[in-house]
Amino acid sequence: MNFMTIFNTVLTFLAEMSVGDGLRYIGAGLAVFTGFAAAIGEGNVAAHAVDAMARQPEMAGNIRTTMLIGQAVSETTGLYGLIIAILIVFAA
């Protein structure tokens, strides 16, 4: 048992990537995958913005500003995912 544990540890150290490290990268992928919903939400905002613009052309500037503010708020969760993914990738 003692010998085996030492031997196993040495070999794991010499191998390129352990299962634990591989699982870590799956975690990173899952973290950045949060942006999935942000992209759908932002597309939805822009889709309704162009509709609104066609309905009230004189409000075009105001509609575009509101669209960008709404998208910026929706983007935040995607950024959270990106930050955590980077932290996971560069974790020791």
Next chain:
Amino acid sequence: MNFMTIFNTVLTFLAEMSVGDGLRYIGAGLAVFTGFAAAIGEGNVAAHAVDAMARQPEMAGNIRTTMLIGQAVSETTGLYGLIIAILIVFAA
């Protein structure tokens, strides 16, 4: 039991790709898969843009500009996924 574990560990070490590396590439695929939603969101924006253009033809230029701005914001999360995927693929 003792011998088997040693033998198994050595063989795993000699194989070309470890399970950990395979899991790492699943993480990379999951990261770039974030673009899935960006494509749906951007398509939704463009679909509503052509509708809006048909409703207010004189706003066509303005609508197209807003469409591209909205799509650019929606694209960002897809780019986050691409960046993380490249980081994972070329991770040591």
Next chain:
Amino acid sequence: MNFMTIFNTVLTFLAEMSVGDGLRYIGAGLAVFTGFAAAIGEGNVAAHAVDAMARQPEMAGNIRTTMLIGQAVSETTGLYGLIIAILIVFAA
């Protein structure tokens, strides 16, 4: 039981593809699967474009141009998935 385990391990070693390699290809498939959504989004754009064209026939050229621009933007994430999938397939 002991003999069977040894025999099994040797055969696994001699086989062409390790579990790690198999997982790697799942990652590649997942990466290129991103194009799934690009196809839906782009089809949605074209579907609304022909509707809009029927509503405002004199805007046909403008609508077609906008459709192609919107589809090109939506295509990008599918291309990201293709690039990552190729990187994964040809990874060492």
